[in-house]
Amino acid sequence: MRRSGIGRGGTPLARVRRRCGMEHNELRRRVDRVQRLVALGLLLLLLGVAPPLAAWTASWSYAAGTRAENAEQANRHQVVATVTSTGGIGSSGDRYIHETVQASWPGADGKPRVGTLPTWKNAKVGAHRTIWVDRQGEPTVRPRPHSRTVTDAAYAAGATVLGCALPILIVYGLVRRRCDRHRDELWEADWARMDAAGHNPRS
Template identity: 30%
Template structure:
């Protein structure tokens, strides 16, 4: 199949063979393009800012506290202080929140740690155990990634709707062409004489 040269803005040029459906499709393509870009940018920006603000709030509100092991950690203690993640075990720790209420939770500690050993835990403003907050650069990367996914998802909606409308227009054009062909096609076999 041979394709001719690409003509820029061919949908907008005057052409006596252009039908109403072709003009509608030109506007649909333009509208879908604008909606896709705008929806993607707005959703991506809004979600990215929301995620980054939420993570910044966590960095401000979450605080480290010193907790104590409630009992001896399972396993045997190793002699060196640089314990790998594989040599750490889950153990029960207890701490007192800023309001004086007692709390407990599970954290990873070196195997064989003695009961009462100090362990750092991160807590929210109500004293509940949380994970360590992400750094500013980690928050920025996470916000960009989540914002990018939101942008792609939001942009997909008008894009898919536009594809559906264009498919409907194409079916309508084919039906019109079939109707015209059935009307004029038989005339081609006639001879004048």
Template identity: 30%
Template sequence: MSTSSNAVARMWRTVLPRRGSVARASDRFQAGLLVSVVLLALAALPVAASIGSETYVRQQGESAQQLGERTRVTATLLADGPAITVNSRAGVVGTGAPTDAAWTLPDGARHVGKVIADRGTLKGETLTVWVDRSGDPVDPPLSGAGVVIDAVVIGLGLWLAALALLAACYRLTVFSLDRFRLARWQQEWLQEQDRKTHS
């Protein structure tokens, strides 16, 4: 029989002791608590999966809406992007910055505004940007992969958080039980020593 099977069998015998068992009440309480923690952890899994599924459905709708309202266009820079900055410790540093650019919408209307250009880009270079129905730059829509990743991360994150909370509660309870058992053992030992002294 494997070690894990032995541990499960020992825990089960502690929860439901046989006649003549030496298991203390605190031992049975600890074993019962462990069974409860395992059951709660298993019960938390479908709850977390359900929340992850709801997140997926909601964000999928948002993604479809954003894809319907946003359009990808090619913008041409009307000025140089931010200069490249070099730091002796980190090398090239800094991110993009708003830069003047022009783009044409699908209906032929020309727009001029600010887009985020990478450092070192030059006037006349092109880049792809997302715009709303008014032609103003917006963030890219949620992608299908992003929706799936968000749903998995939220569902798994919630389940792992529940496991961590259950494990912390179990360990704290076991710590308290161990202190109680040690104090009880010391009290019994002192009583036994006192009995031997007076006998």
């Protein structure tokens, strides 16, 4: 036998609509209809404001990320570094927290540069490794990948939607709270009238 959805509260969507006061019910009072209209208005406001703003912030973030990509790719290039000695010692004589190696690599002017690099597995004197350097020949990180630009744009769009939704949810929460208080007052007034009429089932 198929069970009725009424006893179980209906579908999840119906329960959400009921909690938000947006389902149709002939027994609802004026305050309930006002709350329903406010909720619908706030929802339409969110749908009208959030998507355009999210698209704009995503586009702005993507453009900024693309510019950063192009700038870093133009200012950085790869060279081959050769290990000259292993183990890093600071100028004060204290060992670095992370082990390092001394290496040399071609500089921007073609002359070899010498410096300290983080060590890697099986790093021995004479070992080679490709590193990224800037225009001055100083070691740096690899250029910004395009995947990071896309991810940042998606995060910007999501943050914009949340930023738009939060104040709207706060406004609806305040409206809901005020409507609940008004409903309580109406219920108390109804009970008072029933007490005065002498047929209050609570007595």
